[in-house]
Structure formats: structure tokens, C-alpha cells
Amino acid sequence: MRSLRFISAEALVSHPLLAQGSLDSVAHNLYPLLFKASYLLEQAEVTRAVLGCWPLEEFRLAALLGPSTDHPEDLRDRACRTCLEACVRGLADHVLQGGSRWLRVADLTGIRDVQVQRCPCRRALGRWGRTELLARTCCELQAEPCMGRRSTEVFADLFVTEGNFEVVVQALQPSGPAPLQVRCLSFRADSLSPGQLLQVLGLAKPGALRKLEVVHNVRLNAGHVQQLLAQVGFPQLVSLTLPTRAFDVPPTYTPIPQGEDSLLASIAWELSQMTRLTELSVAFSTLTGKIQTLLSPLRTPLRTLDLANCALNHADMAFLADCAHAAHLEVLDLSGHNLVHLYPSTFFRLLRRASQTLRALTLEECSIADSHVGMLILGLSPCRQLQEFRFLGNPLSARALQRLFTALCELPELRRIEFPVPKDCYPEGTAYPQDELAVSKFDQQKYNAIAEELHAVLLRANREDIEASTPVFGSFDPDIQETSHELGTFLLQAFKTALENFSRALKQVE
Numbered sequence: 360m361r362s363l364r365f366i367s368a369e370a371l372v373s374h375p376l377l378a379q380g381s382l383d384s385v386a387h388n389l390y391p392l393l394f395k396a397s398y399l400l401e402q403a404e405v406t407r408a409v410l411g412c413w414p415l416e417e418f419r420l421a422a423l424l425g426p427s428t429d430h431p432e433d434l435r436d437r438a439c440r441t442c443l444e445a446c447v448r449g450l451a452d453h454v455l456q457g458g459s460r461w462l463r464v465a466d467l468t469g470i471r472d473v474q475v476q477r478c479p480c481r482r483a484l485g486r487w488g489r490t491e492l493l494a495r496t497c498c499e500l501q502a503e504p505c506m507g508r509r510s511t512e513v514f515a516d517l518f519v520t521e522g523n524f525e526v527v528v529q530a531l532q533p534s535g536p537a538p539l540q541v542r543c544l545s546f547r548a549d550s551l552s553p554g555q556l557l558q559v560l561g562l563a564k565p566g567a568l569r570k571l572e573v574v575h576n577v578r579l580n581a582g583h584v585q586q587l588l589a590q591v592g593f594p595q596l597v598s599l600t601l602p603t604r605a606f607d608v609p610p611t612y613t614p615i616p617q618g619e620d621s622l623l624a625s626i627a628w629e630l631s632q633m634t635r636l637t638e639l640s641v642a643f644s645t646l647t648g649k650i651q652t653l654l655s656p657l658r659t660p661l662r663t664l665d666l667a668n669c670a671l672n673h674a675d676m677a678f679l680a681d682c683a684h685a686a687h688l689e690v691l692d693l694s695g696h697n698l699v700h701l702y703p704s705t706f707f708r709l710l711r712r713a714s715q716t717l718r719a720l721t722l723e724e725c726s727i728a729d730s731h732v733g734m735l736i737l738g739l740s741p742c743r744q745l746q747e748f749r750f751l752g753n754p755l756s757a758r759a760l761q762r763l764f765t766a767l768c769e770l771p772e773l774r775r776i777e778f779p780v781p782k783d784c785y786p787e788g789t790a791y792p793q794d795e796l797a798v799s800k801f802d803q804q805k806y807n808a809i810a811e812e813l814h815a816v817l818l819r820a821n822r823e824d825i826e827a828s829t830p831v832f833g834s835f836d837p838d839i840q841e842t843s844h845e846l847g848t849f850l851l852q853a854f855k856t857a858l859e860n861f862s863r864a865l866k867q868v869e
Contacts, residue, residue, distance in 0.1 A: 362429040364389070368396040372405045379408045387414040391423050395430060398423075398437070401479045403445040410449025413462055420446065421469020436471040439478035443470075443489060451496050454511055454538040455503065466514040467493070468544055472837035485841035486518040486547065490527060493541065497530035500538045510540045517543050519559055520550040520842055531562035545570035545598075547838060553583045557591065565591050570638075572600040575839075581622045582609035588629035598638035598663070599630075606644040623652050631656040640665035642692065650675040651682075660687035667721070668695035676705040685712040694723035694752075699731040707738040714741035718772075724752035724792040729759040736766040745770050749777040751829070752798070754791045757781040757809040764813050764827075768820035776827040777834070781809050798831055 361369075372378045372393060385393065390409060397405040410418070424434040446467070453462050467489070476483050484492070493515055519527050530541060543563040548556050556577055560568075571593065573579065579587075584605050593599075608614065612622060630636060630653075639654075639661055646653065646669040654661070661684040671679075676698075679685060691713065698706040710717070720742070727735060727750060739745070748767065755763070760781055767773055782789065784801040810829070817825050 360431070365392055365396060365429040368392040369400060372397040372400055372402045375402055375404050378402070378405045382408060382412045390414060392429055394423055395427075395434065398434060398439070398442045399430075399432075401439060401441055403441045406442055406445040407449035407452065410446055411452035411456065412460070413449075413453055414460055416461065416463045417466070418450075418462060418464070419466040419469075421466070424469075435469055436473045437476065437478045438470050438472050438483045438485060438489075439476065439480060440482040440484035440488070441480045442478065443484045444492060447492050447496050450511070450513070450539070451500055454500065461509050462511050464512050464514070465539075468514055468516050470516075474837070483837075485837050486516060487520065487523065487838065487841045490515070490517045490519065491523040493539075494523065494526045494530035497533075497537065497539045497541060498526060501529075501533045501535065503538070510536070510538055512542050513539050514542045514544055516545040516547075517541075517563065518547040518549075518838060518842075520548070521555075522550075522842070524551060524555055524559065528559055528562060531559070542567060544568065545572075547572040547574065548577055549574050549838075549842065550576045553577070553579055553587075557587060560587070560591050565593050566595065568593055568596055570598040571596060572598075573602050573605075574600060575602060577602050579605045580607045580609045581605070581626065582612060585622060585626050585629065588626060593633055595635055596633045597635050599633075599636060600640040600665075601644065603643040604645070605641065606646060606649070620649065620652060623649055627653050627656045631658055634658050637661055638663035638690075640692075641669065642667040642694075643669070645670050646675070647672050648674055651678040654678070654682065654684060657684075660684050662687055662716075663690040664688060665690075665692040667692045667723070671696055673702055673705065676702040676709070680705045680709040680712065685709055687716055688713040689716050690719040691717060692721040694721055694725060697726045698722065699725065699727055699734055703734060707734070710738045711741055715744065717742050717745055719747040719749075720745060721749040722753070723749060725750070726791065727753040727755065729754075729756050732759045732763050736763065739766070740769070743770060744772050746772050747775040747777075748773065749775075751777055751779050751831075752792055753779050754782045754789075755779055757783050757812065760809070760813060761816055764816040765820070768817065768822045768825070773822075773825055776825060778813070778827060778829055780806055780829055780831065783809065795832070 368389065371381065378393070378397075390413060394406065394409045397403075397409060421435055424437070426433050450462075450465055453460070470489070472483065472485055493513065517527065541563075544567065546560065546563055546568055548559070551559070556573065556579075560571075579602055584601060606623065606626075608622065614620060630639075636657065637659055640663070641653075642665045646666070650666070650671065651674070655678075664684065671693075693706075696702075720739075732755070739748070755778075760778060764776070767776060780798070780801050784806045789797065806829075810827075813827060817823065817827065
């Protein structure tokens with residue numbers, strides 16, 4: 360329930376001109392209420408004015424938009440373009456005005472990007488857009504006369520691609536005094552060359568970086584990864600994501616026959632120096648027989664581990680099942696491995712060791728068939744803390760899914776299931792794993808009927824709290840959604856370059 364103080368704040372910001380004219384007479388401790396009320400009602404001019412006159416030393420966006428005793432609603436999932444633009448413009452107004460009020464820290468992190476915006480304008484400003492807006496604002500302020508103003512530290516989550524690379528570099532490397540000093544807490548990179556990645560990370564003050572995601576179209580090999588970790592250094596890093604094939608050996612590297620992979624060992628040593636690292640994602644990298652070399656030197660137990668499609672073998676699975684990380688895992692992705700058929704004992708031993716902590720498990724395209732469901736149920740039954748289970752792309756029938764759903768209802772914390780389109784809905788003889796074209800060609804009417812039956816299983820078990828769905832083409836990714844046009848252009852250019860290189864090679868052969 361809203362407090363009378365918040366209701367009063369809403370009434371004031373509902374009259375923008377009156378609100379802007381009254382800010383000088385408002386008590387300082389009421390500014391947070393005015394800010395949240397203006398954000399809730401999408402009164403952008405009031406939001407900007409409140410930031411421009413902010414009387415406190417700190418402005419922390421997530422804390423201001425989160426639940427409070429005055430207003431219990433959580434607004435952190437409102438990445439409202441109108442309001443966020445007003446925030447950054449108000450921040451610029453504040454530093455330009457100078458005076459006795461000094462905003463020492465502005466923390467713009469903590470916004471959650473969701474598929475459906477609840478704000479009145481329904482227009483989102485994603486992480487990439489927020490990065491570009493902040494960078495351009497910094498560059499504009501750098502061009503203003505300094506006048507002896509004190510700078511404001513701005514904490515931000517940056518998303519850098521080829522499209523905003525230049526302006527971000529300019530913002531991070533000012534030629535003179537900078538009213539806004541950007542401090543990056545999390546960094547996502549896509550569609551950059553290895554050289555560009557090294558350059559921008561070196562400018563982003565990586566000593567304070569908590570999360571680093573290098574994804575999709577950043578073409579790194581093991582040599583680049585070693586150089587990145589050794590030269591830049593990330594002492595505070597908690598979470599690291601590396602792109603596809605990041606552990607491929609560089610063309611100039613000559614491995615030692617029958618010897619240890621010295622390049623991988625060097626990468627593992629660099630990772631071991633990150634004493635806060637608890638989340639590691641290396642999906643779609645070939646790591647056959649290399650998991651022990653990579654993970655055993657780490658000093659802290661991993662809580663999140665993504666090894667999807669890494670071509671693991673029995674030795675890798677045996678190490679995972681017995682290593683120190685297993686008892687601490689909260690999020691685990693082993694998609695793309697035939698676990699239940701090839702490594703049943705080690706896989707289920709891993710599940711038993713992780714059962715007290717595991718919250719999210721993903722086993723997509725693991726060739727789990729009807730004959731494996733009994734074993735899978737036994738393996739999952741100790742995982743009483745499991746909240747999310749994803750197993751898309753497995754050839755399971757409607758009958759097997761009903762049996763599995765009945766067992767999953769016994770897991771008290773489970774809230775989300777992502778299950779495959781039952782194989783009953785595809786033509787007989789459909790091969791697995793399926794490509795994107797094949798996976799979309801199923802009997803929708805039959806699927807709807809089976810989905811209703813599975814929902815009925817949940818209802819009969821009084822588990823209406825479980826959300827079950829089949830996102831055929833994957834879950835919503837706000838970052839990919841926001842930059843899809845640029846990524847498409849990047850891929851077309853990469854394809855064109857590959858064709859040109861191929862044509863050039865053919866001519867040389869001739």
C-alpha cells in the first residue's frame with residue numbers, strides 16, 4: 360500500500376510546472392519520493408528537474424526504483440526510454456549548474472531488461488542504448504568549459520559493439536577534464552575485433568569490473584583470451600563469459616606432442632588469480648579432455664558453470680562429479696551432451712553432489728529419450744532446491760513428459776519448466792538434434808492438446824506456481840533483440856569477407 364507521503368508526491372508531480380517550480384522548497388529527504396513518483400507516472404520533465412536539483416551526495420537508481428515502505432511496487436524492470444533519457448539529461452544539468460550541491464556518485468546500474476514494458480510509453484531503452492546515451496552525454500559535457508567543477512562518478516553497465524565503439528572510447532578517454540567519470544561494473548562486448556576489445560576494456564578501468572561478457576561475434580582464440588586476461592587483469596571479476604570457440608588454438612601456436620596444453624594452462628592460471636570468480640560460461644568451445652586443466656587451479660568454488668556443447672568426454676564428467684565445485688553449483692548448463700546414455704553414473708553423481716545448492720539446470724539437446732526418463736527422475740529427486748529446469752530439444756513423447764512432470768511436481772522450489780515439443784507432434788522418423796527449420800514444423804493443434812494435459816498434471820498436484828512453456832526458438836534475449844540489425848550486418852560482412860578469401864585462394868591454386 361502506498362503511504363500518504365507517496366500519494367502526495369504523485370499529486371505534486373502530476374502538475375509538472377508546479378512541481379518544477381516547487382523543488383527549491385522541498386525537503387531533501389523527499390527527493391527520492393518525487394523521483395520515483397515522476398518515474399512511475401512518466402513525467403519526464405519532472406524527473407529531469409529532480410535530478411538537476413538533486414541535493415544528496417548519492418543517486419542510486421536501482422535503490423530508488425525498488426520496493427520501499429512508501430511504495431512497495433518494484434519499478435526496476437521498467438527500462439522506460441522516456442524516463443531514462445530524462446535521468447541522464449538531468450544528470451548533465453546537475454554537473455553543468457555546479458554550485459554548492461555536489462552529486463558525488465550516480466549509480467545507473469540495476470535496471471532489468473524485460474520483453475514487455477509496463478511503462479505508459481511502452482518504449483524500452485536497452486543496455487546498448489543506455490550505453491550510447493551516457494557516452495554521448497559524457498562527450499557533450501567534455502566540450503563544455505570546465506569552470507572548476509567537481510566531477511561525478513557514474514557507475515554503469517556498458518554494452519559495446521562496433522556501432523557505439525568510437526563514442527564509448529571517447530567517453531572513457533577524455534582529452535581534458537570530464538564532469539562525468541564513468542566507472543564500469545559490468546561489460547558486454549559484441550561485434551568487436553580482438554584489438555578493439557583490448558582497447559576499450561583497458562580504458563574501462565577493469566580493476567573494478569565485476570562481470571565481463573564477450574559474446575557472439577567477437578572472434579577470440581585461446582591466444583587472445585590469454586592476452587586479455589594477462590594484460591588487462593580483472594582482480595574483482597565475479598562473472599566471465601567467453602564467446603564460441605574461445606579456446607581454439609591460434610594459427611601460429613605449436614602444441615607440445617603428448618604434453619600439457621601450455622596455453623590452456625596459462626589461461627587457467629590467470630583465472631586462478633581472480634579470487635572472486637564464481638561464474639564461468641565457456642559454451643560452444645571444444646574442451647574435450649581439458650576440463651580438469653581449466654578448472655582445477657581455480658581458488659574459489661564456482662556457483663555458475665556453462666559447459667554447453669563443449670564436447671566433454673568421460674574424464675571431463677568424472678572430474679566435474681568429484682571436484683570441489685560440484686557441491687557449490689547453483690546454475691549448471693550441460694546442453695549438447697549425451698549424458699544419460701554415455702555418462703549416467705558420473706552425471707548422476709554430479710547431480711547428487713550439487714543437489715543441496717542447484718537452482719537452475721539446463722539439459723537441452725542431450726538425447727534424453729523415453730527410456731531415460733526413469734533414470735532422470737531418480738537423478739533429479741534429491742535436487743530439492745531446483746527452481747528452473749530446461750530440457751528443450753530432447754526426443755520425448757507426450758507420455759514420457761507426463762511422467763516427468765508428475766515427478767517434477769515433487770520438487771518444492773521448482774517454478775519454471777521449459778520442455779520440448781513432444782516428438783508425437785513431428786512426422787515419424789524426425790532426426791534429433793533438429794535444425795531451426797525442422798524444429799518449427801510440428802503439429803500445433805496436437806502440441807496445444809498435449810500442453811493442456813501437462814498443465815492439468817500441474818493443477819492436479821496443486822502446483823499452479825510452476826510456469827511451463829516451450830520457447831521453440833529460445834528465451835527472450837534483450838541484448839540480441841536490441842542489436843539484431845547491427846549483428847545481421849556484421850554477419851553479412853563476415854560472410855562476404857569469407858567468400859572473397861575463398862575466391863582469392865581458388866585463384867592462387869589456379
